[in-house]
Amino acid sequence: MAKKDLDKLAVVPTHVAIIMDGNGRWALEKGLPRVAGHRAGTENLREVIEASVEFGIKYLTIYAFSTENWKRPQDEIQGLMHIFRTMLDRELKNLHENGVQLRHFGRLEGIDNALKKKVLEAIDLTKDNQTLILNIAFNYGGRDEIIQAVKGILADGHTPDEVTEDLISEYLYSASCPDPDLIIRTSGEYRCSNFLIWQGAYSEWYFTPTYWPDFGREDLYQALAVYSQRDRRYGKIKTEKGS
Numbered sequence: 001m002a003k004k005d006l007d008k009l010a011v012v013p014t015h016v017a018i019i020m021d022g023n024g025r026w027a028l029e030k031g032l033p034r035v036a037g038h039r040a041g042t043e044n045l046r047e048v049i050e051a052s053v054e055f056g057i058k059y060l061t062i063y064a065f066s067t068e069n070w071k072r073p074q075d076e077i078q079g080l081m082h083i084f085r086t087m088l089d090r091e092l093k094n095l096h097e098n099g100v101q102l103r104h105f106g107r108l109e110g111i112d113n114a115l116k117k118k119v120l121e122a123i124d125l126t127k128d129n130q131t132l133i134l135n136i137a138f139n140y141g142g143r144d145e146i147i148q149a150v151k152g153i154l155a156d157g158h159t160p161d162e163v164t165e166d167l168i169s170e171y172l173y174s175a176s177c178p179d180p181d182l183i184i185r186t187s188g189e190y191r192c193s194n195f196l197i198w199q200g201a202y203s204e205w206y207f208t209p210t211y212w213p214d215f216g217r218e219d220l221y222q223a224l225a226v227y228s229q230r231d232r233r234y235g236k237i238k239t240e241k242g243s
Contacts, residue, residue: 009221010228013181015059016052016220017135017203019195022187022211035079040213042087049100051217052132055224059133059177061105063195067141070110081115084138088118092125099131105173106140107148135177142197145173174199182227184220186212204230 020041027037045062052060065080095102102122111119119138149171153163169175179199183192188209192200206223208215 009055009224012056012224013204013227014057015061015178015180015182016057016224017061017063017180017183017196017200018048019063019183019185019193020212020215021185021189021193023213025187026211026213034076035083037211037213038076038080039083042083044213044216045087046091046094047216048220049095049132049134050098051220053098054217055221057132059135059180061135061137061174061177061180061196063140063193064136064138065106065140066137066194067106067139067144068194081112085115085118088122092122095134096126096129099129101126101129101131101133103133103135103177105135105137105145107144108139111139133177135174137173137195140173140195142192142194146198168198172198179203181232182206182223184208184223186210186215202232204232 023037023041024034025037026040027034030036049060064084069080070077092102104119104123108116108119146168149168152171153167158167174196179201180196180203182205183196183200183203184206185191186208188207190207196203204227206226208219208223210219
C-alpha cells in the first residue's frame with residue numbers, strides 16, 4: 001500500500017481487537033472440513049500483524065478460542081489445539097525478531113501441558129518487545145474474566161468502598177493495555193460473543209461480511225479508514241468547531 005494511502009487515515013487506533021469469525025463457513029462453502037478453515041485462518045494472521053505494524057497500531061488483540069468453544073466436537077477441538085501448537089512453533093521466531101510481544105488473555109487451565117508450556121515460553125521470550133503488543137485471547141470469556149477479577153479483588157481484601165472502575169480494570173487480563181478503540185468482527189455476524197465486554201464499553205465496532213481466512217491488509221485498512229471518520233463522544237455531546 002502506498003504511503004499516500006496511509007496518509008489518508010486521519011486517526012489510527014492505538015488498540016484494535018478482532019473477532020476472527022467465519023473459518024468454519026469458509027471451509028464448508030469450499031467443501032472442506034471445518035478444521036481446514038481454522039488452518040486457513042492462521043495463514044493470513046501474519047499479514048494482518050504486519051499490516052498492523054505498518055499502520056501504526058500498538059496493540060492488537062485476537063479472539064482465538066473462547067471458553068464456549070470447548071462445547072464443539074472433540075475432533076474440531078483437537079484440530080484447533082494442533083493448529084495452535086504448530087503456529088507457535090512456526091511463527092514465534094519471526095514474531096520475536098520483528099519486535100512483537102505476545103500476551104495471553106484467558107485461562108491456561110484445561111489446556112494440555114505441552115501447549116501450556118509453549119504459551120508460557122513464548123510470553124517469556126517476547127516480554128521485552130515493544131513494536132506491537134499481540135494479545136491472544138485463548139480459552140477466554142468476557143464474563144469469566146469479570147468473575148475472576150471479582151474473586152481477585154475479594155481475595156486481596158478490598159472493601160466495597162474501594163471498588164471502582166479503575167480497580168476492576170486492574171484485575172482484568174488486560175490490566176496493562178488500553179481499552180480497544182476499535183473492535184472488528186468478520187463473517188457478517190453482529191454480536192460481541194462474550195469478547196472484551198468490560199473493555200469494549202466505548203469501543204467503535206466495524207462489521208464486515210468477509211470471512212476471516214479472506215481478511216487481509218486491504219480489509220484492515222478499510223476498517224481503519226471507517227474508524228478514522230467516526231466521532232467518538234463517550235456519552236458527551238459533539239462540540240462544533242468554533243463553539
